[in-house]
Amino acid sequence: AQSVAQPEDQVNVAEGNPLTVKCTYSVSGNPYLFWYVQYPNRGLQFLLKYITGDNLVKGSYGFEAEFNKSQTSFHLKKPSALVSDSALYFCAVRDRGNSSASKIIFGSGTRLSIRP
């Protein structure tokens, strides 16, 4: 069975500092991994994904994430946080071994708050 964990309900960072939002996953095979962001009163926006290849993937708004197979992690990072990055972030996983029928499983979400 697939699962994804976001151990932090909230992350607080000062503007200009680096940020990390943690995510660990569990799948029976090799994963597709995703990060989504949700701004207040908006739907989910796709940020980035890991499919294969380079373990460091770059996405929208300066975000990046590193796939670590041995630690089964896919932490989201940004070198310098902006106040506008404040939002709810979701990590998601999908088992690539089951074709298009397999579902994406979402983590519980981490609220990122960037203080000026």
Added chain:
Amino acid sequence: SAVISQKPSRDICQRGTSLTIQCQVDSQVTMMFWYRQQPGQSLTLIATANQGSEATYESGFVIDKFPISRPNLTFSTLTVSNMSPEDSSIYLCSVATGLETQYFGPGTRLLVL
């Protein structure tokens, strides 16, 4: 990517009534999904809407309560039937482009009084 629109964006309804939410995509997609999200919470998959066949419902969700239509490859509707305050939530439409990424609509915010 795909551009997804939902109608209505929000509604306030009386208990016992039903609301139909529409989802329109700007391109043909094979798989469409309906999710429910409690405010500030994660997403729960309600069902997968398949064109030309009945929707596939997740555990805890039934067709009588959440009937779904998928008349073509760009459109789907979700009806929330016989609503109660517990149905107050955000309902999100999502589409899969290929085997990988899902994209989401802006959501429908429902309040049941």
